[in-house]
Amino acid sequence: MFQLNMDQNFIYTMIFIIFMIIMTFYGQKIQLLIWIGEIEKQLRKLQKLSEESKEKLAEALSKYGRTKKDLLKDIEKFTKFFIISPVDLDPAGVLKRLEHLLDVSKTKMEEYVHILAPKADEVHSDNYENMFEACAALDYIYRIVRHYLILGKKTQSTIVIMQIHMQLPQIMEIANSYFKALDSFSKGLPIGDGIGPLVAFHLARGYPYREIVEDTVVYDAAFKDRKLFVIKAKGPGGNVGKPGEAVKKLINEFKKKISRVVIIDAAAKLEGETTGEIAEGVGAAIGDPGPEKYKIEESIRKYNIPIDALIIKQSLPDAITTMKKEIAETAKKVVDKVKDIILSRTKEGNIVLVIGVGNTIGIGQ
Amino acid sequence: MLILIFILLLLIPFPKLGNLETGQLQSFLLLSIMLLFSFLFVYQTMNPFRRNKEKEKTVSTLKCVNCKYTEQTEFVEGQYIGEIVKKCPKCGGDVMVQLIYVETGEKKR
Numbered sequence: 001m002f003q004l005n006m007d008q009n010f011i012y013t014m015i016f017i018i019f020m021i022i023m024t025f026y027g028q029k030i031q032l033l034i035w036i037g038e039i040e041k042q043l044r045k046l047q048k049l050s051e052e053s054k055e056k057l058a059e060a061l062s063k064y065g066r067t068k069k070d071l072l073k074d075i076e077k078f079t080k081f082f083i084i085s086p087v088d089l090d091p092a093g094v095l096k097r098l099e100h101l102l103d104v105s106k107t108k109m110e111e112y113v114h115i116l117a118p119k120a121d122e123v124h125s126d127n128y129e130n131m132f133e134a135c136a137a138l139d140y141i142y143r144i145v146r147h148y149l150i151l152g153k154k155t156q157s158t159i160v161i162m163q164i165h166m167q168l169p170q171i172m173e174i175a176n177s178y179f180k181a182l183d184s185f186s187k188g189l190p191i192g193d194g195i196g197p198l199v200a201f202h203l204a205r206g207y208p209y210r211e212i213v214e215d216t217v218v219y220d221a222a223f224k225d226r227k228l229f230v231i232k233a234k235g236p237g238g239n240v241g242k243p244g245e246a247v248k249k250l251i252n253e254f255k256k257k258i259s260r261v262v263i264i265d266a267a268a269k270l271e272g273e274t275t276g277e278i279a280e281g282v283g284a285a286i287g288d289p290g291p292e293k294y295k296i297e298e299s300i301r302k303y304n305i306p307i308d309a310l311i312i313k314q315s316l317p318d319a320i321t322t323m324k325k326e327i328a329e330t331a332k333k334v335v336d337k338v339k340d341i342i343l344s345r346t347k348e349g350n351i352v353l354v355i356g357v358g359n360t361i362g363i364g365q
Numbered sequence: 366m367l368i369l370i371f372i373l374l375l376l377i378p379f380p381k382l383g384n385l386e387t388g389q390l391q392s393f394l395l396l397s398i399m400l401l402f403s404f405l406f407v408y409q410t411m412n413p414f415r416r417n418k419e420k421e422k423t424v425s426t427l428k429c430v431n432c433k434y435t436e437q438t439e440f441v442e443g444q445y446i447g448e449i450v451k452k453c454p455k456c457g458g459d460v461m462v463q464l465i466y467v468e469t470g471e472k473k474r
């Protein structure tokens with residue numbers, strides 16, 4: 001088979017053999033170079049997203065007097081903001097310390113926005129805080145990817161490069177959705193995560209409400225001879241409020257008279273599950289860093305109150321960008337489900353707590 | 366995977382090397398290299414992160430508080446769910462924004 005005519009084919013055979021040698025010994029290196037090239041391409045895209053996001057924020061803020069250039073300088077400075085999580089070697093009171101840090105960082109964000117746009121009203125300030133967080137997230141993603149790329153190049157580590165390359169699609173999806181989220185935040189559009197507050201709104205619309213803790217309202221509603229306390233963040237600015245604190249306050253006030261807690265939240269769906277699918281379970285369905293969840297769990301445990309959780313499944317991009325039709329349309333179904341739960345599991349004269357967890361941007365009272 | 370195809374492409378002309386005229390061999394090699402580069406090109410430009418840009422429309426659903434009057438309009442900046450937008454043309458009650466969502470116009474193929 002391999003009867004080579006050396007005179008005629010020598011040069012081609014040599015080329016082939018040299019090629020084989022290159023591929024055998026340097027194939028991985030070439031692969032690495034290809035991967036690095038692709039990562040660099042996406043990194044440039046990430047940089048562009050990060051820069052554009054800051055410009056978008058500056059554009060939105062420039063309505064309040066300061067020039068864009070001036071604003072960009074400050075935004076650049078503020079996006080390097082960080083929180084150092086509390087020490088957990090001594091776990092006693094770690095959640096209280098974490099809550100304190102979160103409170104301080106929230107105040108700090110508010111201060112930043114106040115520096116950037118002193119004359120913005122409350123609703124817009126809240127939305128700008130959200131935009132600012134999205135900018136900071138994009139900036140952070142960009143810096144992390146850049147870090148690992150440079151690290152991988154420096155150490156010529158296939159593992160490091162391969163890892164970023166393999167995760168790039170997900171990273172880019174997240175980055176793109178944060179970028180898209182900016183538009184929703186700047187226009188004050190409701191986002192997918194707002195399904196909890198949306199359900200609370202539809203359940204208790206028209207009833208009187210008051211601000212029980214900062215940025216959190218509670219409705220004094222009623223349904224079929226049951227008294228309902230419906231909790232949601234205060235809208236229509238971008239807030240998540242402090243539902244845990246509100247629950248704690250109400251439970252401490254009414255104690256065992258509260259016979260059931262129903263909590264509604266958006267939850268991450270698994271790939272393959274339908275967006276807007278409703279699932280029912282038990283537990284404090286709330287995706288905060290810990291303090292609010294702890295308060296709910298602790299309060300209901302203290303008085304032995306049963307809790308029902310309803311989650312509406314959606315992907316992370318769905319959760320932070322403008323609410324999709326599939327999600328918005330579940331609101332009515334979830335309201336019916338909550339009513340069902342109340343009817344079947346509580347008696348007349350009972351008090352029921354309903355909590356709509358999530359960012360209430362674009363959803364008023 | 367890339368390298369595998371690389372090698373496979375190069376193997377195509379190899380078994381036949383002995384039986385071919387120089388010109389034919391050359392064209393075989395040329396062909397395989399061209400195939401290789403076209404593959405590389407497609408691989409590079411095939412962007413897994415790019416998606417079909419769908420037309421998106423933000424819709425506000427308005428509903429009268431008192432009667433069954435409903436209306437769908439395009440979202441106006443500043444509008445929010447729970448806002449009372451206008452009076453109902455049927456009964457004069459308040460018309461409230463019920464839902465705001467984004468509708469993706471799916472492309473028909």
Ligand SMILES: [Zn+2]
Pocket residue numbers: 429430431432433434453454455456457458
């Ligand atoms: Zn009407």
